[in-house]
Amino acid sequence: MCWVVAAPSMYRCVVRASAREQLPEAPFRSLWLDVPSFDSGLHHHESWELTRIEEGAGLMIIGSAVCPYGPGDIVLIAPDVPHCWLSAEDRVGPSRARVVGFSAVVAELIQQLPDGDDVRQLMREAEFGALACEAPQQLGSVLTTVARSSDLFALLERLPEAKWRRLPTRPELTADPVERKRIERVYTYVSDHAGGSVTLSGAARAANVAPQSFSRFFRRTTGGTFRAFVIDVRLSRACSLLRETDLAISTIAFQAGFANLANFNRRFRDRFGVTPSRYRRAQRSAVTAL
Structure with a gap:
């Protein structure tokens, strides 16, 4: 992996709360990833991170x-929220993002600004992470051109x-680097095989854990169950296909790893509150509106 820095990796920021008061300096970074x-593997930062995907598709795992x-x-x-990005295995072309x-x-400092109430509320609600469901095009443009403190x-x-949309996550991933590496291999195994056969024994092999101990290992390490994780990965894969292709919903269900359409429709509605067809229409309406 190669990080391409679009500007100096660290800036010193000065913000004025008023004409007479100058707030302390604080660092930030602006990176272009190509x-x-x-x-990148499972990792975390001591700082807040705002990412805009320019090209590429796949799964993001943020906490749980x-x-x-x-x-x-x-x-x-x-x-300090563990996260990783997994590119779709069958995608052709580069992956690019502004971070x-x-x-x-x-x-x-932002929360001290006189008109910072909305920002304060957003950062409180995004306790672990948040996804912009509908973002004005101008917001994306501003994000991709941050180079000075005033831009930030x-x-x-x-x-x-x-x-x-607040991400339904818990930052419970273990701090043990060995176990994190094991769970990262499990994430990759599930992502690579979600459209076909995903087995507990296969995941156990990826983690180098005895099959009879794997479920307990996964719950202890991530705070959730392996079965729920596999379903989430498959539903996320289905979301990508609904958004990016014109495939029939029955075909998408099969390619996402669901054995039958009824099971897929039920789990999709339980997870997102809408049917797959309505989700597709909403996504395309949002893109058209932008």
Whole structure:
């Protein structure tokens, strides 16, 4: 993986709360990521991270949440939340993203601004992370051109213009680096095989854990069950196919790893509150509106 820095990797920011008061300096970074595929592995940062996907598609795993990602998606990740991006195995072409990271100090400065109530509320609600369901095109443009402190604060003040969905996640992933590496291999195994056969024994082999101990290992490490994780990955894969292709819903259900359409429809509605066809229409309406 190669990180391409679009500007100096660290800036010093100064924000004025008034004409007479100057707030302390705080660091941030603005990075341009251009790689064949996203495979950074499970990691976390001490800073907030705002990412806009420019090209590429796949799954993002943030804490215990599993969601599809695609071009135009904007994600806000809170400090110390484990996350990774897994590019779709069958996707052709590069993966590109703009990443803006800013420290808790910057977040505190933003919250001191006289008109920062909406930003304060967003950051409180995005305790672990949030996904911009509907983001104005101008917000994406501002994010991709952050180069100075004034750009950063202009960007953060505009975040409430998007409609954000809080990610249903818990940052319970173990801090043990060996176990994190094992669970990362499980994530990759499930992502690579979600459209076909995913077995507990196969996941156990990927983690180098005895099959009879794997379920307990997975729950202890992630805070959730392996079965629920597999279903989330398959539903996320289905979301990507609904958004990016014109395939029949029955075909999408099969390619996402569901044995029958009725089971897929039921699980999709339980998870997202809408049918797959309605989800597809809503996604396309949102793109047209932008």
